[in-house]
Amino acid sequence: MPMEKIIALTINGQREEGAFPPHRTLLEALRGLGHVDVKSGCEKGDCGACAVLVDGVAIDSCLTLAWTVEGQEITTVSGLGDLAEPHPLQAAFADSGGVQCGYCTPGMIIAAKALIDRNPEPSEDDIRLDLSGNLCRCTGYTKIFEAVRTAATTMRAHGGKA
Amino acid sequence: MYAEFELDIPDSLDGALGIMAAGAAKGVTPLAGGTNLIVDMRAGRERPVRVVGLGKIDELRGIVCDGDRISVGGRTTVADLLYSPEIAAAGPSLVEAARLFAGQMVRNAATVGGNIACGSPAADLVPPLLSLDAEVTLVNGSGTRSVPLDEYFLGYKRDLRGQDELITRVSWRRPVERSANAFYKLARRKGDAITVTGVAVTLSAEGERCSRARIALGAVAPVVMRAKRAEALLEGETLGFAAIDAAARQAAEECQPIDDVRASAGYRRHAVEALVRRLLTQTRDRLI
Numbered sequence: 001m002p003m004e005k006i007i008a009l010t011i012n013g014q015r016e017e018g019a020f021p022p023h024r025t026l027l028e029a030l031r032g033l034g035h036v037d038v039k040s041g042c043e044k045g046d047c048g049a050c051a052v053l054v055d056g057v058a059i060d061s062c063l064t065l066a067w068t069v070e071g072q073e074i075t076t077v078s079g080l081g082d083l084a085e086p087h088p089l090q091a092a093f094a095d096s097g098g099v100q101c102g103y104c105t106p107g108m109i110i111a112a113k114a115l116i117d118r119n120p121e122p123s124e125d126d127i128r129l130d131l132s133g134n135l136c137r138c139t140g141y142t143k144i145f146e147a148v149r150t151a152a153t154t155m156r157a158h159g160g161k162a
Numbered sequence: 163m164y165a166e167f168e169l170d171i172p173d174s175l176d177g178a179l180g181i182m183a184a185g186a187a188k189g190v191t192p193l194a195g196g197t198n199l200i201v202d203m204r205a206g207r208e209r210p211v212r213v214v215g216l217g218k219i220d221e222l223r224g225i226v227c228d229g230d231r232i233s234v235g236g237r238t239t240v241a242d243l244l245y246s247p248e249i250a251a252a253g254p255s256l257v258e259a260a261r262l263f264a265g266q267m268v269r270n271a272a273t274v275g276g277n278i279a280c281g282s283p284a285a286d287l288v289p290p291l292l293s294l295d296a297e298v299t300l301v302n303g304s305g306t307r308s309v310p311l312d313e314y315f316l317g318y319k320r321d322l323r324g325q326d327e328l329i330t331r332v333s334w335r336r337p338v339e340r341s342a343n344a345f346y347k348l349a350r351r352k353g354d355a356i357t358v359t360g361v362a363v364t365l366s367a368e369g370e371r372c373s374r375a376r377i378a379l380g381a382v383a384p385v386v387m388r389a390k391r392a393e394a395l396l397e398g399e400t401l402g403f404a405a406i407d408a409a410a411r412q413a414a415e416e417c418q419p420i421d422d423v424r425a426s427a428g429y430r431r432h433a434v435e436a437l438v439r440r441l442l443t444q445t446r447d448r449l450i
């Protein structure tokens with residue numbers, strides 16, 4: 001059994017620790033710590049269900065070893081808001097019908113959050129480019145793109161803040 | 163995922179090279195974005211015993227313009243290329259390849275060094291870099307060497323990198339003469355699809371005459387290749403339909419495609435001819 005190391009991560013603003021072997025992916029580590037809002041789909045970089053922000057950058061947690069992000073800030077979809085106070089993206093996804101089974105939604109919202117943070121006024125092409133690593137088997141994408149546009153508009157109206 | 167390996171994550175290049183040198187006998191596998199390596203480890207295609215993570219080595223990431231030379235660090239990501247105004251000016255084919263590369267999360271992690279080192283004939287950054295006459299810089303504990311990318315690949319997934327060497331950068335001379343550079347990726351979709359045929363072209367012109375031509379072809383041979391006989395049909399010639407047509411047919415002649423799950427060899431050969439003709443025409447029209 002390979003040696004485990006105690007790895008500290010800041011997850012949605014909260015410092016957490018876990019003992020992980022070198023091969024443990026960030027996806028497995030997060031779900032093991034109870035962050036099951038991060039979904040496991042293909043585990044090979046194709047679907048984007050496992051997307052999280054690492055220091056603000058969206059990556060597939062299934063392709064990332066937990067050791068390599070030691071000490072960094074991880075944001076999962078739950079870190080953006082909750083039922084009482086949803087993030088504009090969460091609200092727009094729910095309102096527009098951009099969620100059907102919901103499996104792709106956490107990753108979609110994370111990818112969209114990274115896009116809007118970088119580019120507050122994304123064009124249709126910008127949205128398609130930034131969501132090109134997120135697969136949805138239910139919605140046909142139209143309502144997802146609509147939700148991202150709506151959320152971007154709401155956030156601009158609030159001066160870029162959620 | 164389960165795999166047994168030792169993992170070091172040094173924060174300097176010297177640290178990484180020390181680990182590479184010490185472990186060279188048994189083999190040390192560099193880990194950059196992990197977008198190939200983790201997938202291959204999970205599938206059991208790669209079973210490294212010792213892995214060195216490059217993620218904390220900041221000196222390996224970045225794009226530097228020094229006079230007419232442009233250098234891209236080995237750990238520079240595909241997304242870094244996509245957003246770089248320097249690359250847009252010094253190698254627009256690379257920006258196009260970055261845009262059509264995987265999906266956003268993979269672009270954020272995948273690196274230039276990893277794309278070259280993986281040795282895949284379908285690696286999308288390689289045709290643009292070959293069309294720019296790029297050089298690869300390899301470093302180990304005892305020194306540095308630079309080799310033309312054109313000589314780097316020895317065969318299917320085989321390259322001349324030594325066990326203890328890292329790709330620290332890839333660099334090329336920014337063309338001072340009038341030139342145009344373009345890339346086209348033929349694949350099932352624009353996002354998240356493996357290349358069926360990739361073509362990158364650089365044309366330089368003096369008046370209406372071609373002074374330099376580079377035609378690089380992806381996914382139509384065991385390695386990404388240059389169509390050198392097709393290039394020779396253009397250099398010194400007037401950039402008109404006749405020369406372009408002859409070069410396109412010659413490129414289709416000299417590629418060595420195979421049948422696989424994505425396309426037949428015949429289709430790929432046809433695609434090479436059509437795409438080389440299209441890109442040569444487009445780049446010519448930008449010059450003349």
Ligand SMILES: Cc1cc2nc3c(=O)[nH]c(=O)nc-3n(C[C@H](O)[C@H](O)[C@H](O)COP(=O)(O)OP(=O)(O)OC[C@H]3O[C@@H](n4cnc5c(N)ncnc54)[C@H](O)[C@@H]3O)c2cc1C
Nearest residue numbers: 045194195196197198199264273275276277279285286329
């Ligand atoms: C869903 C998905 C889609 C993809 N789509 C594309 C695509 O459209 N086009 C494309 O070209 N590729 C694609 N890829 C493949 C992959 O993303 C690229 O080849 C990428 O550039 C690899 O870089 P990396 O940093 O992730 O490499 P890693 O996986 O970290 O490493 C790959 C190999 O290179 C070696 N290596 C890495 N860095 C160095 C270095 N500096 N020096 C020496 N050796 C090194 C490693 O040891 C390993 O053998 C895709 C992958 C996935 C998972």
Ligand code: FES
Nearest residue numbers: 041042043048062
């Ligand atoms: S589970 Fe990570 S991309 Fe599919």
Ligand code: FES
Nearest residue numbers: 100101136137138
């Ligand atoms: S809502 Fe079901 S996969 Fe997207």
